[in-house]
Amino acid sequence: MNFKIKGTDGKARVGELILKRGLIKTPAFMPVGTAATVKAMLPENVKALGADIILCNTYHLMLRPGENLINNLGGLHKFMNWERPILTDSGGFQVMSLSGLSRKSEEGVEFRSHIDGKKYFLSPEYSIKIQKTLGSDIIMCFDDCASFQSKKNDVADSMKRSIKWALRSKEEFELTNSGILFGIQQGGIHKDLRDESIKRLLDIDFQGYAVGGLAVGEPQAEMFKVLDSTADKFPNNKPRYLMGVGKPDDIVGAVLRGIDMFDCVLPTRSGRTGQALSRRGPINIKNSKHKKNSSPLDPDCNCYTCLNYSRSYLHHVFKSGEIISAILLTWHNLYYYQELMNDIRNAIKNKKLIEYSKEFYKLQNSRDLL
Ligand SMILES: [Zn+2]
Known part of the structure; x- marks a missing residue:
């Protein structure tokens, strides 16, 4: 792995993460391909829209079709x-x-599959083994994520268990040489727990670091407060990944605070539920006011959907339950997210991220496309 910072603007960084299978421009957005597919999209389209990397899900793939079947193929x-x-x-x-x-x-988690109720056991060692069997490029430590409602004592216990599991994850990871391993910080919204988590992860030493346990229901201001006191405590020369985030305005705010990588189901899930995301805020295509509207989703967008289809058509195919509805809206949403990341990277290169973010928030709040 090679991580190069190409420029900074305040705490924000623009860089390149170079892995065996390709270069990832950062700040990066990773589309989510939970069950080995970015829903409604062909892989070549996901790539063409600008994604350098995608995220897949160990839990889903171990249950169905199973990591060994995938490995055999x-x-x-x-x-x-x-x-x-x-x-x-x-x-x-x-x-x-x-x-x-x-x-x-302490050993791990025993659980029943949400598919067929069958019993499984997942531990740090087994999670790392599965991720290696799948052939993952970036492997995540097995962690214990407390819910947003948890009391501080429980959050502290989860954080401490996550550290023990991080150590076991690294020991397992080092047995064979494949992929790179990221540690995951926990600690909820508590600064002292977050600080302790970072310190102990740095002692173990990882190739990249993730902020876990956020975007689990806390207000955005709480999330930003954690990042304000957290992000620059991670080593400068390693990538920082904010897990499961987020809405476009979460991403801009987190980049300003020093985060390099993101993933979120929002652009793909919204694409299937009739919501388009845009630089002027979200557009609900289900709304009957779009029924006779000949304009594109966003007149400033150059994606395939906006260049070729009216809101009227998108409203019609959504209402009719046509498969193309999910394809066209997901296409636009992923295009928008990758354009957003591209604009963010250019703004950092030109040291204009503050100006960019002011304009971004003004447009997002204008909602003049709704
Ligand atoms: Zn578009």
């Missing part, structure tokens, strides 16, 4: 026809949030 990249880098999450977040009954111990 040549690994995850070949299986899903995506040649560029893939980051896999560890499954830690999903076993707690998606599975039925789960039981946590």
